Amino acid sequence: xxxxxxxxxxxxxxxxxxxxxxxxxxxxxxxxxxxxxxxxxxxxxxxxxxxxxxxxxxxxxxxxxxxxxxxxxxxxxxxxxxxxxxxxxxxxxxxxxxxxxxxxxxxxxxxxxxxxxxxxxxxxxxxxxxxxxxxxxxxxxxxxxxxxxxxxxxxxxxxxxxxxxxxxxxxxxxxxxxxxxxxxxxxxxxxxxxxxxxxxxxx
Numbered sequence: 001x002x003x004x005x006x007x008x009x010x011x012x013x014x015x016x017x018x019x020x021x022x023x024x025x026x027x028x029x030x031x032x033x034x035x036x037x038x039x040x041x042x043x044x045x046x047x048x049x050x051x052x053x054x055x056x057x058x059x060x061x062x063x064x065x066x067x068x069x070x071x072x073x074x075x076x077x078x079x080x081x082x083x084x085x086x087x088x089x090x091x092x093x094x095x096x097x098x099x100x101x102x103x104x105x106x107x108x109x110x111x112x113x114x115x116x117x118x119x120x121x122x123x124x125x126x127x128x129x130x131x132x133x134x135x136x137x138x139x140x141x142x143x144x145x146x147x148x149x150x151x152x153x154x155x156x157x158x159x160x161x162x163x164x165x166x167x168x169x170x171x172x173x174x175x176x177x178x179x180x181x182x183x184x185x186x187x188x189x190x191x192x193x194x195x196x197x198x199x200x201x202x203x
Contacts, residue, residue, distance in 0.1 A: 003027060006047070010034050015041050020064035026050075032059055032082075039063040046071040048078075050094075053104075055082035062088045069094040072117065079104050079125070086112045087131075094118070098135070101125045101147070108133050116140075120167070123147050123176075129183075134164045142167035142187060145174045152182025160184045 006028030007013075013032065017023035017040030027045040030036070035057035043050040043066070050069045053059050059082065061067075067076040067090075076092040077084060079101045087109040092098045098116035099106060103125045110131045114120045120135040120142040121127065127149045129135070135142045142165045143149065151163050163183030165171050171187030172178060 007031065008033075009036055013037070015039070017041060023064075035059070037062070038065045041065045043067040043069070043076075045069070046074060048073070049075045049100075051077045052080070053078065053082050053084055054080040057082060059084045061086045061090055064089050066090075067092045067094070069096060072096055075100040076114070076116070077106075078102075079106060083107075085109070092116070097122055099123075099127075101127055119144050120165075121145075121149075123149050129163050132162065135166070137167045137169070139168050141170040141173045142185075143172045143174075144170075145172065145178050146176045148177040148179075149174075150179040150181070152180065154179070154181050158182060 003025045007030045010033045013036040015024055015038050020040055023040045023042045025042045025044060029047040029049050029052055031052045033055050037060040039062055050067045069076050072095045074096040076094045077099045081104045083105040085107045090112045092114045094116040097118040098114040098120045100122045101124060105126045108129045112133045115136045117139045120137045123145045125147045129151045159182045165185045167187035171185035171189050173190045
């Protein structure tokens with residue numbers, strides 16, 4: 001439909017392409033300081049942050065939205081404050097870090113794929129991962145956690161294909177609280193994985 005450069009939002013923004021093949025492309029940083037929703041949007045450029053969130057409101061990233069950040073120091077989504085939810089077929093590909101959460105919340109649900117050279121997810125806040133999510137670091141650590149992160153559901157049932165976490169160095173580097181209920185972690189895990197159910201595999 002159209003191509004945008006850098007966008008600064010302090011109101012309410014709904015950015016929506018009409019379909020997965022008819023998308024809005026953003027080449028710079030979308031800076032959200034209030035409320036925003038993205039659907040059928042492609043971010044493709046080399047900014048410091050493809051999406052920058054500093055807000056008390058919720059940011060929804062959903063429905064065939066793809067974030068490509070080609071900068072080795074770039075971040076797909078940078079969350080300074082607020083809440084972000086990724087769901088319904090979202091892809092992040094970053095030459096730097098995928099999701100970088102300094103504070104606030106990030107919920108990752110329903111067919112989300114994150115691939116980065118650096119951290120797949122850096123979590124200093126509160127993060128949950130569920131429902132067919134994959135987090136991969138091709139050259140570093142898939143998840144670094146100094147906050148609270150929960151993978152899967154504490155329901156007594158173990159599903160090893162719900163979330164797949166793969167790191168070239170560490171699958172997980174944990175100095176905070178890591179609740180691990182479903183999924184599989186590949187790579188070296190550093191730090192305790194609290195709340196782990198029996199027979200949930202790490203390798």
